[in-house]
Amino acid sequence: MRAFLFLLKYSYRNLWRSKSRSLILIFSLSFGTGFIIWDLNFATSGSREVMKEFLSQYAGFYQVTHPDYYSKTAKNVFSIYKTISDDDFKDQTLFPLSTKRVTSLAFISGEKKTLGVLLTGIDTEKEERLNKLKSSITEGRYLVRGERKEILLGKKLAMRIEAKVGSTVAVVGSSVDGSVANELMEVVGILDFGGGDLEEGLAFTQIETAQSFLAMAPERYHQRVSFDAINDEPPVLTNLSATSWKKLLPEIAVSVRFIDNFTWIVSIIMVMVLSLGLSNTFTITFFEREKEFKSLNILGASSRFITMSLFLEVFLLGTISVVIGIVFGFIATTICSFYPINIELFTGGKPILMGGMVIRPLVKFYPESQYYWQVPLMIYFFLLLSLVYPLIRLIQRRKNVA
Amino acid sequence: MDKLKYLWHFSLKSLKRHWGRSLFISLSVSLAVIIAVWVAAFFDGLNTQVEESVVNTNIGYYQVQTPSYFQTTDSTEPLIWTKEIEEELKKLGAISYSPELVLDSNLTTPEGSATLIALGVLPEYHQKMLSLKIQGEFVSQSDEKDVVIGAELAKIFKFHLGDEFVLNYQDQKGELRSELLRIKGIYQYGGSLFEKKYIYLHQKTWKSIFLSEPSQDELFNRIVVMTPSLKEEKTWRKSFQALKLRTWKDLNPEMAVVLDFHDGMINFFFVIIGVTILMTILTPVRMLWEERVSELKMMKIIGLSKKDFWKLGMVESFLMMSAALVVSSLSLAFILGIQSKTGIDFRFLNDGVSVERAGIKLPGIIFPQLYLKHLVQTFCFVFFVLGGSYAWSLYKTHQKIEGER
Numbered sequence: 193m194r195a196f197l198f199l200l201k202y203s204y205r206n207l208w209r210s211k212s213r214s215l216i217l218i219f220s221l222s223f224g225t226g227f228i229i230w231d232l233n234f235a236t237s238g239s240r241e242v243m244k245e246f247l248s249q250y251a252g253f254y255q256v257t258h259p260d261y262y263s264k265t266a267k268n269v270f271s272i273y274k275t276i277s278d279d280d281f282k283d284q285t286l287f288p289l290s291t292k293r294v295t296s297l298a299f300i301s302g303e304k305k306t307l308g309v310l311l312t313g314i315d316t317e318k319e320e321r322l323n324k325l326k327s328s329i330t331e332g333r334y335l336v337r338g339e340r341k342e343i344l345l346g347k348k349l350a351m352r353i354e355a356k357v358g359s360t361v362a363v364v365g366s367s368v369d370g371s372v373a374n375e376l377m378e379v380v381g382i383l384d385f386g387g388g389d390l391e392e393g394l395a396f397t398q399i400e401t402a403q404s405f406l407a408m409a410p411e412r413y414h415q416r417v418s419f420d421a422i423n424d425e426p427p428v429l430t431n432l433s434a435t436s437w438k439k440l441l442p443e444i445a446v447s448v449r450f451i452d453n454f455t456w457i458v459s460i461i462m463v464m465v466l467s468l469g470l471s472n473t474f475t476i477t478f479f480e481r482e483k484e485f486k487s488l489n490i491l492g493a494s495s496r497f498i499t500m501s502l503f504l505e506v507f508l509l510g511t512i513s514v515v516i517g518i519v520f521g522f523i524a525t526t527i528c529s530f531y532p533i534n535i536e537l538f539t540g541g542k543p544i545l546m547g548g549m550v551i552r553p554l555v556k557f558y559p560e561s562q563y564y565w566q567v568p569l570m571i572y573f574f575l576l577l578s579l580v581y582p583l584i585r586l587i588q589r590r591k592n593v594a
Numbered sequence: 595m596d597k598l599k600y601l602w603h604f605s606l607k608s609l610k611r612h613w614g615r616s617l618f619i620s621l622s623v624s625l626a627v628i629i630a631v632w633v634a635a636f637f638d639g640l641n642t643q644v645e646e647s648v649v650n651t652n653i654g655y656y657q658v659q660t661p662s663y664f665q666t667t668d669s670t671e672p673l674i675w676t677k678e679i680e681e682e683l684k685k686l687g688a689i690s691y692s693p694e695l696v697l698d699s700n701l702t703t704p705e706g707s708a709t710l711i712a713l714g715v716l717p718e719y720h721q722k723m724l725s726l727k728i729q730g731e732f733v734s735q736s737d738e739k740d741v742v743i744g745a746e747l748a749k750i751f752k753f754h755l756g757d758e759f760v761l762n763y764q765d766q767k768g769e770l771r772s773e774l775l776r777i778k779g780i781y782q783y784g785g786s787l788f789e790k791k792y793i794y795l796h797q798k799t800w801k802s803i804f805l806s807e808p809s810q811d812e813l814f815n816r817i818v819v820m821t822p823s824l825k826e827e828k829t830w831r832k833s834f835q836a837l838k839l840r841t842w843k844d845l846n847p848e849m850a851v852v853l854d855f856h857d858g859m860i861n862f863f864f865v866i867i868g869v870t871i872l873m874t875i876l877t878p879v880r881m882l883w884e885e886r887v888s889e890l891k892m893m894k895i896i897g898l899s900k901k902d903f904w905k906l907g908m909v910e911s912f913l914m915m916s917a918a919l920v921v922s923s924l925s926l927a928f929i930l931g932i933q934s935k936t937g938i939d940f941r942f943l944n945d946g947v948s949v950e951r952a953g954i955k956l957p958g959i960i961f962p963q964l965y966l967k968h969l970v971q972t973f974c975f976v977f978f979v980l981g982g983s984y985a986w987s988l989y990k991t992h993q994k995i996e997g998e999r
Binding site: 212213217220224227231269297299301304306307308309351352365366388389454458462464465466468469470472473537540542543544545546 | 621625665668698702707708763851862866873875877
């Protein structure tokens with residue numbers, strides 16, 4: 193124990209022999225550690241916030257439907273005949289943070305054009321409380337509850353069929369009893385999704401109007417959409433099917449995963465670059481002290497002692513740097529949890545369009561505890577690797593001298 | 595001249611004195627540059643392919659549109675496709691172009707409904723622009739009521755060659771109409787959304803089903819134009835003031851933002867990797883100079899001026915930069931030269947799935963692109979890292995010499 197303490201003291205003193213050099217090394221390693229922690233937190237929180245922003249506008253975190261509502265092979269194919277009701281839910285705890293919807297493909301006719309849309313009947317008051325659909329209305333007003341035959345159109349759709357607030361449009365589709373559904377509806381509001389494709393493909397009406405349009409019983413509907421951001425994983429249900437947004441919007445999920453994985457790769461590259469630089473410095477430092485090592489040998493210090501002292505020196509340097517780096521990372525992450533980062537910084541101020549709608553996410557950081565041990569481990573691993581070459585060279589030289 | 599020559603020799607010898615260390619510093623910088631520039635080249639390749647995936651649909655780099663189509667996608671007022679317009683397009687450097695008529699229509703069968711865009715094309719122009727893989731035949735002048743549909747649409751509605759289906763639409767007068775069309779060909783191209791949405795008719799067929807009065811002219815609602823890039827956008831905008839011009843970025847803003855986002859990420863990555871490598875290189879360079887303090891002090895006594903000291907440092911730094919530049923440029927040219935031919939399958943990042951965004955199927959295999967700008971980036975990076983490290987080290991060493999005097 194005393195020998196170890198001596199070794200520790202010796203290594204610590206060696207570390208501070210060239211103060212400025214050690215300080216620069218510590219600073220670069222701390223900067224790297226802090227940045228990687230910040231970067232990983234940014235990637236995780238960024239994906240989460242972007243998705244939260246996107247999903248809370250309209251899509252929701254998961255949908256509960258009839259097991260055969262969505263096609264098993266393609267989630268963009270669905271059957272309007274497969275309906276559900278509240279009675280199908282054994283556990284109704286998800287009701288407060290979810291809303292029911294009736295959906296159907298329909299054709300909307302203006303004076304010159306007929307265009308296909310996804311017509312969604314919504315529980316107006318519940319949707320107003322759970323998502324941001326209402327805030328996307330830039331002209332006119334939101335839907336008023338009841339079977340009032342009102343419709344909200346996307347801006348592009350309205351432009352293409354030349355409909356305005358107050359216009360009447362003809363809506364044609366297939367009802368669940370097999371007959372042709374048709375209805376005249378009044379345009380009461382225009383939705384602005386920032387120019388995304390959804391503006392062209394979506395229309396909303398009251399759930400009561402949609403049920404009547406599709407000849408459905410008032411208690412029946414197609415989807416129960418959850419906006420519970422905390423319990424965002426779909427529950428396991430026996431008689432119904434719960435589908436995550438990741439399966440419903442695979443193109444978005446894949447894009448987000450790509451960015452997440454890319455961030456990890458960048459972090460690993462950074463650690464490699466750092467360790468290469470450190471290895472360089474260690475090599476120079478160790479060679480510089482060869483005379484000193486020889487003197488130590490003559491005085492009776494074993495090669496093991498010298499090697500151990502070098503390991504300890506690197507370990508001490510790594511530990512000081514990692515601790516400072518963790519503090520750096522923590523401070524930076526905490527600041528960003530109070531002052532969120534606007535993702536538009538990366539697009540030169542342009543809004544981000546995702547899944548057909550514009551999103552303006554402010555990335556508020558939620559520090560992930562696992563990064564505070566994963567990153568240091570990664571740093572230690574690469575530090576050890578960076579020691580291998582200098583040590584081999586040192587041992588070789590000693591053999592040659594001997 | 596002799597003095598400079600002497601400085602060169604001296605610097606070279608100083609570097610050779612600790613050749614391992616010099617090599618290591620150069621290699622560290624080179625490796626960081628190679629990684630950083632490779633990532634930039636990868637994303638440039640990705641961006642180029644994303645751009646190509648978007649423009650090689652029915653979008654093109656530019657679309658010249660009629661004013662009414664530009665405003666509301668109203669097809670009822672097509673214009674005549676003239677030789678003058680064609681000449682203008684050629685003059686502006688268009689590679690290929692296709693005058694098209696566009697009809698929003700739909701299809702309803704027991705299998706379901708679909709929204710379709712029926713494009714009235716002139717095959718002699720369209721086929722030069724887009725090479726569709728077709729089962730059966732493409733539309734032709736001899737067509738009666740023939741149509742070419744996408745494989746995805748055929749799959750969903752169980753259509754085969756020779757089958758007929760009813761196309762619903764509103765004609766030029768706004769009247770609801772239905773027309774029976776025969777499937778002449780089934781194409782495979784792009785993503786599933788593309789194949790589901792677009793159907794092709796010969797302009798003759800399109801005019802016969804949509805226009806109220808027959809027309810012998812070749813018409814267009816839009817002209818889809820392929821060019822090498824969007825570089826000449828200003829010139830194009832000036833040339834088409836009566837007609838309206840849209841770029842692919844206007845037509846598919848979601849994908850345009852993806853490219854901007856990638857560029858932003860790369861710039862951020864460059865800055866961070868630059869700062870990190872600067873920090874790690876700074877120490878060895880500083881050590882390199884610090885251990886020569888006594889030697890430099892002696893040189894100072896025998897007449898080394900401040901100016902010569904800096905010259906000496908700069909020449910040494912130039913030699914190091916040259917070594918790092920040569921190594922990194924050659925390595926990058928070699929690596930990217932191979933990868934730009936073989937490509938990199940990056941679907942492993944997405945569990946083997948190809949990304950499909952905004953109706954566009956993005957490439958699964960990326961071919962990194964080596965541009966001249968990458969060499970400029972390499973130079974700037976090396977200059978920033980090694981130049982910065984040397985400048986700081988020289989400054990500190992000089993201070994030390996002055997202080998010790």
